[in-house]
Amino acid sequence: MKNKITIIGSGFSAMAASCYLAKSGHEVTVYEKNASIGGRARQMKKEGFTFDMGPSWYWMPDVFERFFADFGKETTDYYELIKLSPAYRVYYGIDDFITIADNLEEIIGTFENIEKGSGILLKNFMAEAKSNYDIAIKDLVYRPGVSALELITPQTAxxxxxxxxxxxxxxxxxxxxxxxxxxxxxxxxxxGAKPSDTPSFYSFMNYADFGLGTWHPKTGMFDVVRAMESLATELGVKFETNANIEKIIVENKVAKAIVVNGQTIHSDVILSGADYHHTETLLDQEHRAYSEKYWDSRVFAPSSLLFYVGFNKKIDNISHHALFFDVDFYQHAKDIYDEPQWPKEPLFYANFPSITDETAAPEGMESAFFLVPLAPGISDTEALREEYFDKIIERFESLTKQSVRNNIIFKESFCKNDFVSEYNSYKGNAYGMANTLLQTAFLRPKLKSKKVNNLYFTGQLTVPGPGVPPALISGKLVSELINKQFSEQ
Incomplete structure (x- = not known):
């Protein structure tokens, strides 16, 4: 007998879960509050320009391959990947930048040229980082965070x-x-946390960076969303957009139905890929597993101020991904985590997809987005957005030695208030809950509700954590828990 499964949200974790659950023979419907699927990975088109609205870094290609392999597919069945060369560039001042190559050998050479003796140190550091990657990404993160014992293996010991x-x-x-x-x-x-609050074991992220490289789906990260939608549809998943969830109905501590745009839809299992905190507000108070005090005590990853910008000319002296670290790195981190406020001198990131993808902008033009990490929960006004755009564009012009402000055709901003209104994001966070030591694995909010039967969660506030590859894994983990429940009935 087919079980009817309702999934709230259509981000990467929800879509991954939908594929696994449909493959297991369940009747799966995904409900998305917005007009298009993809969650934070939606796409925006304007005046011939195309923007990925959310994730823009394609790291850990092996995790994507493993996801599609679970269905007898390959990424190449759906989209083409381009390895970026260079991977990215980091700016420290005028004529002062470091270019990160697309291979470890050249990166080691870059380090050695900057600091004598650092090449061999980096080589050794990366060997340890690869060892951690093999343990974490090939094993530990595929465990559901049910018990502390999951972390105890001969390798982790x-x-x-x-x-x-x-x-x-x-x-x-x-x-x-x-x-x-x-x-x-x-x-x-x-x-989602300061390096000083991130356990050493997470050096596996350095292997993801230098060891595996930075990639780009040929026409943007939305290629991955399309791929997953295509796979899900092949497997029989149905998608409903403009479907706002108003309530989760619970009877005798069992999730029974959702209310969507005023309509009650019954289900055997309800799985939420939406913001965990928001999902619990859809429950009556007695059914919520985590209190407001709990959520307020968590360390959240930053929010972001984003600008999607169309330029009427090609931009010089820039790479596909660019980091602007010409101001105090640690002061900005302090302004996010220690004393939440708008940073006086913000670091920022710029992404120019049209350097790699000619469909991202009209011929002879450039599409870009700029990102400033911010503390979640701070004030957000149009005036502040404009003030910070002026700050970063002025520095951008100075550091890349060109005038671009008068070449802006349009710019669209997206900030904390939009993360709340568009994604019901707790405090307007952009990336979820930080992976600090006390918020790792079994110490994160659970995939299975502790108070309501047949109610599950997936995504960046639960296991394994923030990022697109972890989201794919989260979808797999929760689908396995759901299937285990059905097999035990």
Whole structure:
């Protein structure tokens, strides 16, 4: 007998779960509140320009391959990948930047040229990072966070000290050059916490960066959304958009139905890929597993101020991905995590997909988005957005030695208030809950509700954590728990 499964949201984790559950023979329907699928990975088109609205870094290609392989497919069945060369560029000042190559050998050479002796240190550091990657991404993250015992293996027992040190401390033991230190600390920002609060074991992110490289789906990250929608549809999944979930109905501590645009839809299992905190507000108070005090005490990954910009000319002296670290890296981190406020001097990231993908902008033009990491929960006004656009575009012009402001055809902003209104995101966070030591694996919110039967969760606030590859894994993990429930009935 087919079980009817309702999935709330259509982000990567929800779509991954829909594929696994449909493959297992269940009747699966995905309900998305917005007009298009993809969650935070939606696409925006305007005046001939195309923008990925959310994730823009394609790292850990092996995780994507493993996902599609679970269905007898390959990524090449759906989209083409381009390895970016260079991977990215980091700006520290005028005529002062470091270009990260697309292979480890050249990166080692770059380090050696900047700090004598650092090449061999990086080689050794990366060997350890690869070992951690093999343990974490090929094994540990595919465990559902049910018990602390999941983390205890012969391999992790040998690395127990790495869970009680941190990335920042480890990097500084080996490298002295400030710029090299920042480059090595940068990848863990994807985990949503300061390097000084991120366990050393997470150096596997450095292997994801330097070891596996930075890739780009030929026409953008939305290629992956299309691929997953295509696979899900092949497997029989149905998608409903403009479907706002108003309530989850619980009877005798069992999730029974959702209310969508005023209509009650019954289901055997309800799985939410929407914001975990928001989903619990759809339940009556007594059915919520986590209190407001709990959520307020968690360390959340940053929110973001984003600008989607169309330029009427090609931009010089830039790479597909560019990081602007010409101001105090640690002060900006402090403004996010320690004393939440708008940063006085913001670091920022710029992405120019039209350098790689000619469909991203009309001929002779450039599409770009700029991102400033911000503390979640802070004020967000149009005036502040404009003030910060002026700050970053002025520095961008100076550091890349060109005038671009008068070449802007349009710009669209997206910030904390939009994360709340568009994605019901707790405090407007952009990346979920940070992977600090006390928010890792079994210490994260559970995939299975602790108070309501037949109610499950997936996505960046639960296991394994923030990022697109972890989202795919989260969808697999929750589908396995759901299938286990049915097999035991």
């Amino acid at each position: 040998m690395k127990v000290g790495q869970f009680f040190s941190n990335i920042s401390k480890d990097v500084r033991k080996k490298f002295k050059n400030k710029r090299l230190i920042q480059i090595l600390e940068f990848p863990v920002l994807f985990l």
